[in-house]
Amino acid sequence: MKIGVFVCHCGSNIEGTVDTAAVAAASREFPGVVFATDTMYACSEPGQDGIIEAIKEHKLDGVVVASCTPRMHEPTFRRTLERAGLNRYLFEMANIREHVSWIGKDREANTNKSADLVRMAAAKLLKNRPLFSKQFPVNKSVMVIGGGVAGIQAALDCANGGLKVVLVEKDTTIGGKMAKLDKTFPTVDCSSCVLGPLMVDVAQHPNIKLHAYSEIEEVNGYVGNFEVSIKKKASYVDWDSCTGCGLCVEKCPSRKATDFFNEKLATTKAINIPFPQAIPKKAKIDANFCMKLQKDKCGVCAKVCPSESIDFSQKDEIITESVGAIVAATGFDLFDWTVYGEYGGGKYPDVITSLQYERMLSASGPSEGHIKRPSDGKEPKNVVFIQCVGSRDKSVDRPYCSGFCCMYTAKQTILTKDHIPDSQSHVFYMDIRSPGKLYDEFTRRAMEEYGANYIRGRVSMIYPQGDKLVVRGADTLMGAQVEVDADLVVLAVGAEAAAGATDLAKKLRISYDNYGFYMEGHPKLKPVETNTAGVYLAGACQGPKDIPASVAQGGAAASKVLGLFSQDMLASDPQVSVVEIKRCIGCGKCIETCPFGAIKEIDFRGMKKADVIETICQGCGICTSTCPQGAVQLQHFTDNQILAEVNAICRF
Amino acid sequence: MPILEGKELRIVGFLCNWCSYGGADTAGVGRFKQPTDLRVIKVPCSGRIDPLFIVKTLMAGADGVLVSGCHPRDCHYSEGNYYARRRLEMLKRFLPIMGIDPKRFDYTWVSASEGQRWQEVVTKFTEQIHELGAAPKIAGAEAEETLKLMEAAL
Numbered sequence: 001m002k003i004g005v006f007v008c009h010c011g012s013n014i015e016g017t018v019d020t021a022a023v024a025a026a027s028r029e030f031p032g033v034v035f036a037t038d039t040m041y042a043c044s045e046p047g048q049d050g051i052i053e054a055i056k057e058h059k060l061d062g063v064v065v066a067s068c069t070p071r072m073h074e075p076t077f078r079r080t081l082e083r084a085g086l087n088r089y090l091f092e093m094a095n096i097r098e099h100v101s102w103i104g105k106d107r108e109a110n111t112n113k114s115a116d117l118v119r120m121a122a123a124k125l126l127k128n129r130p131l132f133s134k135q136f137p138v139n140k141s142v143m144v145i146g147g148g149v150a151g152i153q154a155a156l157d158c159a160n161g162g163l164k165v166v167l168v169e170k171d172t173t174i175g176g177k178m179a180k181l182d183k184t185f186p187t188v189d190c191s192s193c194v195l196g197p198l199m200v201d202v203a204q205h206p207n208i209k210l211h212a213y214s215e216i217e218e219v220n221g222y223v224g225n226f227e228v229s230i231k232k233k234a235s236y237v238d239w240d241s242c243t244g245c246g247l248c249v250e251k252c253p254s255r256k257a258t259d260f261f262n263e264k265l266a267t268t269k270a271i272n273i274p275f276p277q278a279i280p281k282k283a284k285i286d287a288n289f290c291m292k293l294q295k296d297k298c299g300v301c302a303k304v305c306p307s308e309s310i311d312f313s314q315k316d317e318i319i320t321e322s323v324g325a326i327v328a329a330t331g332f333d334l335f336d337w338t339v340y341g342e343y344g345g346g347k348y349p350d351v352i353t354s355l356q357y358e359r360m361l362s363a364s365g366p367s368e369g370h371i372k373r374p375s376d377g378k379e380p381k382n383v384v385f386i387q388c389v390g391s392r393d394k395s396v397d398r399p400y401c402s403g404f405c406c407m408y409t410a411k412q413t414i415l416t417k418d419h420i421p422d423s424q425s426h427v428f429y430m431d432i433r434s435p436g437k438l439y440d441e442f443t444r445r446a447m448e449e450y451g452a453n454y455i456r457g458r459v460s461m462i463y464p465q466g467d468k469l470v471v472r473g474a475d476t477l478m479g480a481q482v483e484v485d486a487d488l489v490v491l492a493v494g495a496e497a498a499a500g501a502t503d504l505a506k507k508l509r510i511s512y513d514n515y516g517f518y519m520e521g522h523p524k525l526k527p528v529e530t531n532t533a534g535v536y537l538a539g540a541c542q543g544p545k546d547i548p549a550s551v552a553q554g555g556a557a558a559s560k561v562l563g564l565f566s567q568d569m570l571a572s573d574p575q576v577s578v579v580e581i582k583r584c585i586g587c588g589k590c591i592e593t594c595p596f597g598a599i600k601e602i603d604f605r606g607m608k609k610a611d612v613i614e615t616i617c618q619g620c621g622i623c624t625s626t627c628p629q630g631a632v633q634l635q636h637f638t639d640n641q642i643l644a645e646v647n648a649i650c651r652f
Numbered sequence: 653m654p655i656l657e658g659k660e661l662r663i664v665g666f667l668c669n670w671c672s673y674g675g676a677d678t679a680g681v682g683r684f685k686q687p688t689d690l691r692v693i694k695v696p697c698s699g700r701i702d703p704l705f706i707v708k709t710l711m712a713g714a715d716g717v718l719v720s721g722c723h724p725r726d727c728h729y730s731e732g733n734y735y736a737r738r739r740l741e742m743l744k745r746f747l748p749i750m751g752i753d754p755k756r757f758d759y760t761w762v763s764a765s766e767g768q769r770w771q772e773v774v775t776k777f778t779e780q781i782h783e784l785g786a787a788p789k790i791a792g793a794e795a796e797e798t799l800k801l802m803e804a805a806l
Contacts, residue, residue, distance in 0.1 A: 071677060103771075109659060112688075620700060625699065647712060
């Protein structure tokens with residue numbers, strides 16, 4: 001094999017601490033290498049053209065590019081090889097940026113290490129073989145997990161694009177966090193007027209199948225052919241016949257069930273529909289508060305239900321759906337502020353969260369849009385808002401900015417003034433972050449037109465005094481301590497990853513960061529993709545996002561799915577295992593260990609042998625290291641290839 | 653190229669593509685300074701690592717071998733790292749029998765987002781190998797024999 005080596009400067013990213021010319025010079029001595037050069041930007045058009053020219057001029061049949069991580073540009077350079085008429089797998093990359101130039105300043109050591117990495121890549125390349133993809137059919141339907149605004153948008157866009165959509169929502173209704181909001185920034189238009197019609201579209205769309213009150217149990221398969229089992233949780237109501245008339249809710253004598261939709265500000269009936277615009281509008285029994293289910297008494301709902309839908313014997317049910325792609329849109333949870341002892345830690349009833357306040361402001365909320373102190377029901381005049389509660393705070397392990405709290409606080413000060421004209425809002429903030437379109441103008445309006453008093457500084461403590469709360473904090477612009485008497489304190493709680501997000505990530509085989517937010521395929525180039533083919537992300541499951549960003553990402557994820565499904569057949573990754581039939585002794589160990597069931601037993605001239613089903617094999621290579629005979633080899637990562645790399649580094 | 657005399661030792665890292673290789677990339681992107689001794693060999697999954705690779709690497713003259721994969725329960729291939737953990741733990745116990753200091757080998761878990769953790773792992777392991785110094789070289793016939801023994805045992 002004639003190998004060409006291209007050592008990239010990456011501007012000064014690599015050249016700054018690696019002598020790329022020296023690496024190229026050293027490479028010329030490596031076995032198989034017939035050509036080596038350094039190049040300014042290997043990935044640029046002139047860079048790629050240079051590689052193609054060199055392939056033709058020097059009749060190269062293998063290429064090593066020493067540059068950034070293969071996770072970034074391996075596909076780019078593989079395409080370059082294809083343009084030059086070579087097989088895309090006759091290519092290796094040496095990562096001399098992330099693994100060398102960016103982690104040390106010692107130019108001599110870096111240059112030496114870079115040459116080593118090139119030697120390893122070249123040694124492996126000598127053992128590479130051309131590989132060819134196979135085609136397999138795709139199931140052109142998509143599952144969207146999570147029915148918040150991002151999931152709704154993704155589902156509608158896919159459905160309008162002609163795909164069959166399965167929307168799975170863990171609550172009894174879709175709508176997510178947005179459904180709980182009264183108004184949205186920066187337009188102060190009503191949240192349900194924006195979201196409501198979309199929810200109805202989901203319910204009525206012929207291409208969308210909605211599984212509410214359901215959770216993902218297990219995910220099997222691969223891009224184009226996923227099998228997902230879904231747990232439909234017992235609602236104790238037959239949703240096929242329930243009409244959502246609400247008679248059961250009206251007659252239910254139990255009034256103490258937790259009202260999660262109203263953020264526990266109120267109580268609700270044991271059988272309930274979370275809010276009037278719920279989709280699907282179906283009743284569910286909260287088993288913890290139902291006297292029939294707890295003590296086998298009552299049963300009033302069953303007696304009054306005109307459609308006889310109540311079924312106390314209902315059990316969780318597992319169903320299976322087959323889809324070709326999955327969009328995760330599981331959203332976020334609010335930070336539990338009660339860890340902040342200095343803010344009362346959940347002790348003072350008049351210290352509430354922003355979402356509780358939002359429910360209070362909402363005409364469909366528990367107080368019908370009247371702002372009332374939870375302690376005595378009085379209308380507050382002095383409302384203090386505290387920002388960055390569970391954001392930008394290392395001490396509670398939330399060092400990141402949640403992004404939308406500055407804006408919703410500004411909105412809430414405006415709404416407070418609208419609801420109670422003689423009220424005064426005070427906002428303790430660290431910095432105002434309002435980078436969206438018309439966002440900064442909006443926060444300024446809150447201050448200038450609506451007279452919200454913005455105080456830059458952290459609050460050190462809140463304590464009760466009479467029927468008021470005293471908020472003590474610093475005003476860092478004045479350089480003084482301040483104390484504000486508050487009737488009501490609203491904490492702008494930040495966002496954290498949804499409960500159970502990491503469990504779902506494991507089922508989907510996608511990665512997540514230290515905080516449980518899902519990781520995108522690449523922070524710049526693959527913002528809605530994951531590293532698992534066929535699984536996409538939308539909304540705040542990837543990191544805190546406001547509504548426009550969630551909607552945009554929902555649409556982007558849908559477009560990726562539609563793009564994927566624009567092909568009838570997908571090309572399989574040929575980096576799969578193959579069995580050398582002569583070596584195989586039919587012990588079946590590979591069949592046992594394969595996590596995907598991709599290896600089956602076959603009969604070969606009366607002998608038991610293993611055989612790999614190419615489209616199911618995911619290329620992990622567990623079988624290869626299991627096989628006692630070395631008969632199963634993962635192509636592109638064979639024993640010989642890995643050991644060639646070992647020998648290339650260790651031979652001195 | 654030979655290692656830099658007096659500066660570096662020969663350390664080989666086997667990293668899974670999805671977590672630890674990504675974690676090493678994240679460390680690079682974050683410009684987290686690390687010793688230069690370790691050279692990374694990318695494998696699709698820690699479950700792809702045959703314990704014999706590690707023995708062969710040490711026999712071939714490496715002074716240390718580090719394996720890193722996804723945290724248990726967090727494998728891109730569902731359970732590859734469980735296989736890896738079992739095999740590598742076995743290997744660790746075999747090394748002294750083969751006359752290899754088990755401190756020359758370690759395995760760890762680093763996720764793609766844990767750049768800082770990768771920096772710590774590399775730094776600590778490199779220091780550990782430097783404390784042990786260069787590995788005693790095992791010559792031709794003896795190495796062959798040890799390898800055969802190992803192959804039979806694993």
